[in-house]
Amino acid sequence: MRAAVVADLGQAPAIGGRDEPRRTPGTTLVRVTAAALNPIDLLISGGGHPIGRPQPSHVPGVEGVGTVVESDTLAPGTRVRVSVPGCFVSGTFAEYVAVPEAACVPVPDPLADDLAAAIGVVGISALIGLRDVAALRPGESVLVLGATGGLGRAFLHLARALGAGRVVAAGRDEARLAALPDLADGAVLLDHDPAEFRTRLEKAGGPVDVVVDPLWGPYASAALAVLRPAGRLLNVGQCAGAEASVDAGALRHAGLKVLGLSGSSLTPEQSAAAYAEVAAYAAAGRFDLAREVYALEDVADAWAAQAGSPGRKLVLRP
Numbered sequence: 001m002r003a004a005v006v007a008d009l010g011q012a013p014a015i016g017g018r019d020e021p022r023r024t025p026g027t028t029l030v031r032v033t034a035a036a037l038n039p040i041d042l043l044i045s046g047g048g049h050p051i052g053r054p055q056p057s058h059v060p061g062v063e064g065v066g067t068v069v070e071s072d073t074l075a076p077g078t079r080v081r082v083s084v085p086g087c088f089v090s091g092t093f094a095e096y097v098a099v100p101e102a103a104c105v106p107v108p109d110p111l112a113d114d115l116a117a118a119i120g121v122v123g124i125s126a127l128i129g130l131r132d133v134a135a136l137r138p139g140e141s142v143l144v145l146g147a148t149g150g151l152g153r154a155f156l157h158l159a160r161a162l163g164a165g166r167v168v169a170a171g172r173d174e175a176r177l178a179a180l181p182d183l184a185d186g187a188v189l190l191d192h193d194p195a196e197f198r199t200r201l202e203k204a205g206g207p208v209d210v211v212v213d214p215l216w217g218p219y220a221s222a223a224l225a226v227l228r229p230a231g232r233l234l235n236v237g238q239c240a241g242a243e244a245s246v247d248a249g250a251l252r253h254a255g256l257k258v259l260g261l262s263g264s265s266l267t268p269e270q271s272a273a274a275y276a277e278v279a280a281y282a283a284a285g286r287f288d289l290a291r292e293v294y295a296l297e298d299v300a301d302a303w304a305a306q307a308g309s310p311g312r313k314l315v316l317r318p
Contacts, residue, residue: 002318003059003094004299009047012303013060013093015296021090021098028071028104030082034117034293035064035092037306037314040263051085051264061091061316065107065117073101079113080104081120081275083268093299095318102268105275108283115282118291118313121263122154123278124271125236129212129261130158134234138163140209143201143226145190145219146239147183148176150289150313155212156183157287158278168204170197176311190219197222210234217241224250224258232257289313 005016023029040049041060047053054060061084068078082099084091091097107116130136142159146152147169159167160183169184171177177187186204190197197219201207211223211233217240223233224246235258250256263271281287290312294302302314 001095002296003090004061004296004316006045006054006056006058006060008056009045009053011045012300013045014300018059018090018094020096023070023098025072026101027098028074028080028082028101029069029096029098030064030066030080030104031069031096032064032066032092032094032318034066034113035061035316035318036117036120037302037316038062038121039306040121041091042303042307049264059090059094061093061097063117063120064092064097065113066097068104069096071101071104074104074106079107079109079116081107081116081279083120083271093296093316093318095296100268102272105272105279108279110283111279114291114293114315114317115288116279117315118150118289119154119278119282119287120275122151122289122313123158123282123287124266124274125151125261125263126154126158127162127274127278128266128270129234129236130155130162130210133259133261134210134212134232136162136164136210139165141166141168141205141207142210142212143168143170143188143208143223144184144212145170145223146214146237147171147180148173148311149214149309150311151214151236152212153180153183153289154287156180157281157289161281161286166205166208168201168208170201173311198225201226207231212236214238215240216244218244220244221246224256227254227256230255230257232259235260236262291315293317
């Protein structure tokens with residue numbers, strides 16, 4: 001079968017040949033029709049993810065959508081979303097993948113394959129992060145940093161779906177922010193001076209109950225400063241740096257909470273249940289993501305685009 005193969009850690013993948021995976025009891029063989037490219041794929045294939053380093057000459061891809069070829073419990077032809085631990089098994093950037101049955105979630109009929117693939121990792125993180133970790137309540141306000149990327153847009157959508165009363169988007173690209181009028185009640189431009197952030201947020205409606213933070217670094221203290229008393233900062237990344245200076249007094253006196261979420265900490269059951277929910281939102285027209293589809297043969301171009309923060313979800317079609 002054709003597959004995208006990373007020959008050495010840190011290299012971009014190229015098209016190569018692989019044996020078609022063999023199904024074993026308890027697993028499902030799936031013909032892949034769409035596979036989302038995520039930042040974690042680049043991190044894993046570069047050897048930089050804390051869960052481990054893949055072997056050289058591996059097939060990346062932690063998620064995808066396809067049709068069942070053979071399974072103990074699912075009928076052939078059933079459309080499913082699948083997830084795999086990208087460090088340790090052959091991934092979804094291939095024509096076929098074999099996965100545990102628990103990793104298969106049926107895809108609603110109205111949902112196109114490329115959107116069904118695109119909403120997986122980011123939608124699961126947004127739903128569990130807002131609802132279960134940050135405990136967002138209907139009517140509360142949410143500020144999403146890095147809102148113009150795929151993950152940020154997913155948080156904007158899911159904040160709306162969960163009943164947030166006010167949603168504010170923040171990002172460094174002014175043109176991309178301007179393209180989010182239907183998803184956000186206000187927009188705040190992030191530049192290289194986090195100290196100006198609070199002033200700009202005041203113009204967009206003032207303090208918020210929850211901040212979604214994929215940045216950390218110098219933005220963490222600014223994000224904490226714009227929280228209301230008993231507010232929560234949900235950290236989902238460290239694009240701006242792994243370390244931050246935090247005012248302990250502000251945490252104590254305002255009763256603030258700093259919370260973290262990593263998708264790798266979720267169980268297959270948690271991920272499957274969350275995907276079923278976000279897929280239902282998408283099938284009902286309440287969750288959509290800007291995306292670009294690449295043929296599997298163009299995986300190197302897609303890889304380079306993902307490394308450059310494309311501001312949309314990239315999807316491979318074997």
